[in-house]
Amino acid sequence: xxxxxxxxxxxxxxxxxxxSVPSPAHGAIPMMAAASPPAAQEVIAIQAGRLIDxxxxxxxxxxxxxxxxxxxxAVGDAAAVAIPDGARxxxxxxxxxxxxxxxxxxxxxxxxxxxxxxxQLEGMEQHDAMQMARIVRNIRVQLMSGVTSIYVVGExxxxxIQASQAVEEGIIPGPRIYPxxxxxxxTAGHGPAEYRTTNxxxxxxxxxxxxxxxxxxxxxxxxxxxxxxxxxxxxxxxPGESNYTKEEIDAAVNELHRLGIEATxxxxxxxxxxxxxxxxxxxxxxxxxxxxxxxxMASRDVGFVNTYTIGFQSVFNEWGFLDNEAGDIRDWLERxxxxxxxxxxxxxxxxxxxxxxxxxxxxxxxxxxxxxxGTDSMHGYMLLEMENLVAAGFTPLEAITAATGLNxxxxxxxxxxxxxxxGRFADIIAIDGRPDENIRDMGNVAFIMVGGRDQSxxxxx
Ligand SMILES: [Zn+2]
Numbered sequence: 375x376x377x378x379x380x381x382x383x384x385x386x387x388x389x390x391x392x393x394s395v396p397s398p399a400h401g402a403i404p405m406m407a408a409a410s411p412p413a414a415q416e417v418i419a420i421q422a423g424r425l426i427d428x429x430x431x432x433x434x435x436x437x438x439x440x441x442x443x444x445x446x447x448a449v450g451d452a453a454a455v456a457i458p459d460g461a462r463x464x465x466x467x468x469x470x471x472x473x474x475x476x477x478x479x480x481x482x483x484x485x486x487x488x489x490x491x492x493x494q495l496e497g498m499e500q501h502d503a504m505q506m507a508r509i510v511r512n513i514r515v516q517l518m519s520g521v522t523s524i525y526v527v528g529e530x531x532x533x534x535i536q537a538s539q540a541v542e543e544g545i546i547p548g549p550r551i552y553p554x555x556x557x558x559x560x561t562a563g564h565g566p567a568e569y570r571t572t573n574x575x576x577x578x579x580x581x582x583x584x585x586x587x588x589x590x591x592x593x594x595x596x597x598x599x600x601x602x603x604x605x606x607x608x609x610x611x612x613p614g615e616s617n618y619t620k621e622e623i624d625a626a627v628n629e630l631h632r633l634g635i636e637a638t639x640x641x642x643x644x645x646x647x648x649x650x651x652x653x654x655x656x657x658x659x660x661x662x663x664x665x666x667x668x669x670x671m672a673s674r675d676v677g678f679v680n681t682y683t684i685g686f687q688s689v690f691n692e693w694g695f696l697d698n699e700a701g702d703i704r705d706w707l708e709r710x711x712x713x714x715x716x717x718x719x720x721x722x723x724x725x726x727x728x729x730x731x732x733x734x735x736x737x738x739x740x741x742x743x744x745x746x747x748g749t750d751s752m753h754g755y756m757l758l759e760m761e762n763l764v765a766a767g768f769t770p771l772e773a774i775t776a777a778t779g780l781n782x783x784x785x786x787x788x789x790x791x792x793x794x795x796x797g798r799f800a801d802i803i804a805i806d807g808r809p810d811e812n813i814r815d816m817g818n819v820a821f822i823m824v825g826g827r828d829q830s831x832x833x834x835x
């Protein structure tokens with residue numbers, strides 16, 4: 375269940391490039407018989423003034439993290455962890471060190487400057503060169519905001535799988551990408567027109583098999599909401615009703631689980647019940663939660679990923695302007711926050727809906743539902759998602775956990791990322807300040823490492 379996309383790619387590439395070695399039985403000497411010894415892995419010792427490890431535990435002072443190659447080899451009190459000879463020492467003694475942020479709901483190629491949901495989905499019909507141009511920019515902004523893992527929930531033409539490979543090969547800078555492959559959506563459902571085509575149990579299974587073959591790490595079914603086209607303009611079957619039938623969802627989830635990978639579902643309202651009962655591993659959005667749905671999710675240990683900022687997509691009509699004018703990532707964050715605050719102050723309906731939703735978030739937490747967060751393509755704005763949880767009554771530490779260890783757990787990647795623990799990928803950031811006391815300090819990202827590679831020198835431009 376936990377196979378990383380990287381591992382998959384490594385396997386795929388290894389399979390593709392096995393040289394055709396003459397068989398010894400024919401008397402030839404194999405050209406590649408003696409593998410060269412593995413290159414020595416760099417050892418880095420990070421001295422952390424404070425460490426928030428992402429598990430939910432409070433910050434600990436004076437910690438040392440030993441990174442060997444791409445993984446964390448040891449972590450503990452400075453007095454107890456020996457720094458190996460020859461290690462490169464990174465002094466973050468004046469900082470709060472923590473795991474890199476996990477964005478648990480993202481589309482790499484979408485930009486909200488296309489203003490409306492329909493516009494965004496149409497943007498996904500553009501040429502792949504345009505998709506990749508947006509991806510390169512979007513994931514750079516994400517990385518600079520402290521996001522080191524992106525859980526993709528629907529892309530087109532397997533562009534996320536290509537991007538994942540490009541990052542892994544060092545062609546473009548970016549966070550670790552967990553690709554979903556293409557959207558799974560029904561006729562007249564939700565998603566780019568090209569993928570609103572999968573109907574019936576066998577088409578579901580076929581689609582899953584194709585996506586898997588191309589390298590998807592997990593997949594997303596879009597079961598609620600409908601395309602805003604035609605005279606019905608997105609009217610659902612009934613409020614919260616699923617577009618897919620139970621047998622279709624069951625078939626997809628069964629096929630995914632047979633392949634050993636996870637299913638996540640775009641689901642709101644009562645359709646959540648159908649998805650959870652079919653065995654999906656997580657819920658995306660999870661809008662309109664009532665007490666019974668919260669109880670169901672808690673009892674099945676199925677978490678949901680809240681997506682707050684994307685609700686403001688229609689007022690981000692100056693996104694291109696923001697991107698050209700923002701001087702650095704802090705400026706980018708401030709401009710985005712201002713847009714949100716202005717909209718909340720002038721749009722009473724939205725402000726009220728937000729209050730209702732904050733109540734659902736705090737009630738979910740009380741009931742033991744795992745509440746995660748994702749930008750849903752508001753790239754770089756995980757901080758606003760965290761601030762929204764704090765507005766719902768979460769402590770700053772709980773909001774940080776939601777963005778790191780808990781997010782990873784909800785989407786099934788917790789054995790690899792989300793916490794600073796032995797054996798995890800060395801995806802580590804450092805903050806100027808104390809974000810567990812003031813969540814806004816999360817905007818002051820001072821150090822970024824992905825898989826042991828220091829990315830802190832990356833410029834916003
Ligand atoms: Zn989405």
